[in-house]
Amino acid sequence: MNFKVGKSSKNNLDEAVLESISGLKSPKLILFFSGVEHFEEFSKKISDRFKDSIIIGSTTFAGFCKEGAYKDSLLVMGIEDGIECYADILEEVDRYPLKYVDRVTQCVSKFKDTTNTVCFQISTALISCEELVLSTLNSVLKEKDIPLFGGSAGDRGRAEKTMISFNGQVYTNGCAFVMIKNLGGKIRLYRENIYKPTKHYFTATKVDVRNRIVYEYDNMPAAKVTANALNTTVQNLDKYLDSYPLGRIIGSDMYITANQMVTANNGMAYHARVYNNSKMVLLEPDDYRNVIKETIQTVKNEVPKPSLAIMINCLARSMLFENDGYLNEFAKEMSTALGNYIGFAGYGEQLNEQHFNQTMVLAVFE
Known part of the structure; x- marks a missing residue:
C-alpha cells in the first residue's frame, strides 16, 4: 500500500x-x-x-x-x-x-x-x-x-x-x-479498555434514552446508588466522575459509558445511551501502561x-x-x-x- x-x-x-x-x-x-x-x-x-x-x-x-x-x-x-x-x-x-x-x-x-x-x-x-x-x-x-x-x-x-x-x-x-x-x-x-469492573453491578430501571439520562438503578435514584458505591455523597460525586465511568454489559462484552453530570432529581447523565434494563457495572482505573x-x-x-x-x-x-x-x-x-x-x-x-x-x-x- x-x-x-x-x-x-x-x-x-x-x-x-x-x-x-x-x-x-x-x-x-x-x-x-x-x-x-x-x-x-x-x-x-x-x-x-x-x-x-x-x-x-x-x-x-x-x-x-x-x-x-x-x-x-x-x-x-x-x-x-x-x-x-x-x-x-x-x-x-x-x-x-x-x-x-x-x-x-x-x-x-x-x-x-x-x-x-x-x-x-x-x-x-x-x-x-x-x-x-x-x-x-x-x-x-x-x-x-x-x-x-x-x-x-x-x-x-x-x-x-x-x-x-x-x-x-x-x-x-x-x-x-x-x-x-x-x-x-x-x-x-x-x-482497548483501561478500566476494570468493581464489585458494584446495577440494572437501569428508569431511563430517558434519547437524552442519555438514567434516573433510577434498581428502582433507586441513580446518583445516590453511584455515590453509595463510591463511598461518597451525591454532593461530592463530581470529583469521581472522570475516573469512575460505567460499563454497559452486552452478552460477554462491556462498553464504557462516560459520566457527564448529576442531573436534577438525582439522575445521572452520560455521554452514550443507556437503555432500560441495561446491566451496568461501576468501573475503576486499571494499570493502563x-x-x-x-x-x-x-x-x-x-x-x-x-x-x-x-x-x-x-x-x-x-x-x-x-x-x-x-x-x-x-x-x-x-x-x-x-x-x-x-x-x-x-x-x-x-x-x-x-x-x-x-x-x-x-x-x-x-
Missing part, C-alpha cells in the same frame, strides 16, 4: 498545508485532523489542491502518528493506492440521518465484492447523534457483513465546538463516512506486517495521558505495533453497532 503521513505546526496556513501534503500526488483518500481554530481554512485549502480525492477531516484534541502526539497541528494521511474506496456524508444527524441512507447504499453498491472492506466514519460531537448515525449506517452495512469503526470529532476538551469536513465542505451536524476495501489483505479491528503493552503485543502477533493503521483514542484518555506526561510516549509506543499510522482524539468511539467512551479503537490493515 502506498501512502504518506505528513504533519505541520507552522503558523502560516499555506505553508502548513504544503508541508503536511508534501509528496502526495493523486491520493484516492485523504484523512486530516487539526484543532478547531484553523480547521475550516485547512479543509478548503486541502480540497482545492486535490479535486479528485475523497477528503475527510475532523477537529481533534490531538493528532497521533509514529513521531508522537501533536496539538494545534495539521496531520494528514494520503493513500495513493492499495485500496478501493467510496464516501459520502449523512446530514441532520442529530434528528434524521436516515433521510440520507441512500448515500450509504450507493457507496456499497459500487463494490464488486465487499470482502476485506470496512466503513470508517466520523460524526460531529456534542449533539447526541452517534446512535442515530450507527443505526442508519448499519441498516445497510449489516446485510453486507461490512464492519464499522469510527469516532466523534474533538476539540480542546472544553466542549466548545466540533466540526467534520467532507470534500472541502464543513459540517457541524453531519457524519462523513468512507467504505475502504483493502486490496492487499485483511483489516483487523481492536478495542500494562493494558497498552498487552494490546501492542496482541496486534503484533495478529498483524506482524501492518501496511497502515487508523487510531481513535478518546479525548478523556488523551487528557489523562497528558496529565501523566505520557501522551507523546503513548503515540510513539503504539507505532511499534502499528507502524506508520494516523490517529485522532474525540468525544466518543464507535465499533460496529456500539457507541461508547474512554476507549481506544484501532483498524489495522495487513
Whole structure:
C-alpha cells in the first residue's frame, strides 16, 4: 500500500498545508485532523489542491502518528493506492440521518465484492447523534457483513465546538463516512479498555434514552446508588466522575459509558445511551501502561506486517495521558505495533453497532 503521513505546526496556513501534503500526488483518500481554530481554512485549502480525492477531516484534541502526539497541528494521511474506496456524508444527524441512507447504499453498491472492506466514519460531537448515525449506517452495512469503526470529532476538551469536513465542505451536524476495501489483505479491528469492573453491578430501571439520562438503578435514584458505591455523597460525586465511568454489559462484552453530570432529581447523565434494563457495572482505573503493552503485543502477533493503521483514542484518555506526561510516549509506543499510522482524539468511539467512551479503537490493515 502506498501512502504518506505528513504533519505541520507552522503558523502560516499555506505553508502548513504544503508541508503536511508534501509528496502526495493523486491520493484516492485523504484523512486530516487539526484543532478547531484553523480547521475550516485547512479543509478548503486541502480540497482545492486535490479535486479528485475523497477528503475527510475532523477537529481533534490531538493528532497521533509514529513521531508522537501533536496539538494545534495539521496531520494528514494520503493513500495513493492499495485500496478501493467510496464516501459520502449523512446530514441532520442529530434528528434524521436516515433521510440520507441512500448515500450509504450507493457507496456499497459500487463494490464488486465487499470482502476485506470496512466503513470508517466520523460524526460531529456534542449533539447526541452517534446512535442515530450507527443505526442508519448499519441498516445497510449489516446485510453486507461490512464492519464499522469510527469516532466523534474533538476539540480542546472544553466542549466548545466540533466540526467534520467532507470534500472541502464543513459540517457541524453531519457524519462523513468512507467504505475502504483493502486490496492487499485483511483489516483487523481492536478495542482497548483501561478500566476494570468493581464489585458494584446495577440494572437501569428508569431511563430517558434519547437524552442519555438514567434516573433510577434498581428502582433507586441513580446518583445516590453511584455515590453509595463510591463511598461518597451525591454532593461530592463530581470529583469521581472522570475516573469512575460505567460499563454497559452486552452478552460477554462491556462498553464504557462516560459520566457527564448529576442531573436534577438525582439522575445521572452520560455521554452514550443507556437503555432500560441495561446491566451496568461501576468501573475503576486499571494499570493502563500494562493494558497498552498487552494490546501492542496482541496486534503484533495478529498483524506482524501492518501496511497502515487508523487510531481513535478518546479525548478523556488523551487528557489523562497528558496529565501523566505520557501522551507523546503513548503515540510513539503504539507505532511499534502499528507502524506508520494516523490517529485522532474525540468525544466518543464507535465499533460496529456500539457507541461508547474512554476507549481506544484501532483498524489495522495487513
